[in-house]
Amino acid sequence: MNNAIINCVIVDDEPLAREGLSNYVREVDFLHLTATCENPLELLDLLDQTPVDLIFLDIQMPKMNGLDFLKIAQKTPMVIITTAFPSYALEGFQLDVLDYLLKPITFERFFKAARKARDYHLLLMKPGVTDLNKTEKQDYFFIKCGSKYEKIPLEDILYVEGMQNYVIIYTLKGKYLTILSLKNLEENLSEQSFIRVHKSYIVAIGKIDSIEGNEICIQNSKIPISRNYREKVIGQVITKRLWDKK
Template sequence: MMNCVIVDDEPLAREGLASYVRELDFLALAGVCENPLELLPLIDKQPIDLIFLDIQMPKMNGIEFLKIMQKPPMVVITTAYPSYALEGFQLNVLDYLLKPITFERFFKASSKARDYYRLLTKPAGEQQSNVADEDYCFIKCGNKYEKIPFADILYVEGMQNYVNIYTLKGKFMTILSLRGLEENLNSQLFIRVHKSYIVSINKIESIEGNEIFIQNHRIPISRNYRQQIIDEVVSKKLWENTKRKNV
């Protein structure tokens, strides 16, 4: 279980997030603060694994707090202002939630934090022993079962009652829902880019306009997913002129 803290100057926002936390059995609410200054004593008293952090607050905003804090816990930004997204991800926040925050979106961010927490806290020997068990799956294609290494997957296309899995070795069709398949893929390696497409992040060669290019494939990006792709895929690895000023 992860200890989390909510930092927000709006009482209704704090109550809403607290009610969401109580719905998840892998989160324990260790404290609720009106501003980052109240958070510091909490961190000194007990281990905090995750912070749900607002940006616009009196005394000190969330971005300023992250800039001065050394080795912060995992952070999920909760704000009404989308303009801070790039700066937030440059400060290594785990996710960026825009108010009003739905439970579905909160659950997705919290699950991402849980997966990352498990990765950080898993013993090294256990990590090595499980690698072979987690790098492939089997799917049923007609009358046989095909072994699909996750590292070979380029992208997945969802059709009405089945999915096409495009890999380095070719295309495989199986009767699965795209949503069900997505739930079994590592969210750090794969990302939904369209209601009908999931792509391997490592296989993306370029993004132009509303299309992703993987080898000779062109995968559409829907408007609803474009900003998430920029935030979670591009921004984390983006080299800009501003980063070269001190060179």
């Protein structure tokens, strides 16, 4: 059926990357390659002239970063990030990208993302479906730990400790060390679920067991609350949820 065909555009400054993705697109019967672009500025011109359902978007490109494009674009089709850099994953999902593919991209992983785009495209085509977010709620992200990419479910996070250019993410399953700034992580985590309690710590509000003095207890760990954050912690964590005898 015609409305199951997805018109897509590839945006990447590397000719070999564009060629590789183009070959993948040609192998998928429900994808139609409308055009390829070397940077987001070319894409902006194209979007004004051509119907596009899906963008395969690189991040680090000259003239304009792919994520910067998403921040300034008033309205975009579905977006699947294609990049060699895992550190942008959290920010990408905060910008409602549909999927995040790490180079080198296998056809199997590409096809999985393409099917996800098709399912969402078909959902949008159903009668009465007019006001949906561009993507399903993202409840996880990936980080690089050594040579391995680890999936971190948001609901598993207990707290995060910052150490210069590194962070240690403590979860229900263990702890993970990765190159990432605590500030970047804080900017991309939900304020309803996570709170900064110290210059070196962010905690998951729902995982707090108790607060005593200037310490938060989460399982067997004690996290310090600094003087600068104490008022915010008390207000957001305790005051709104305090049951007390009146």
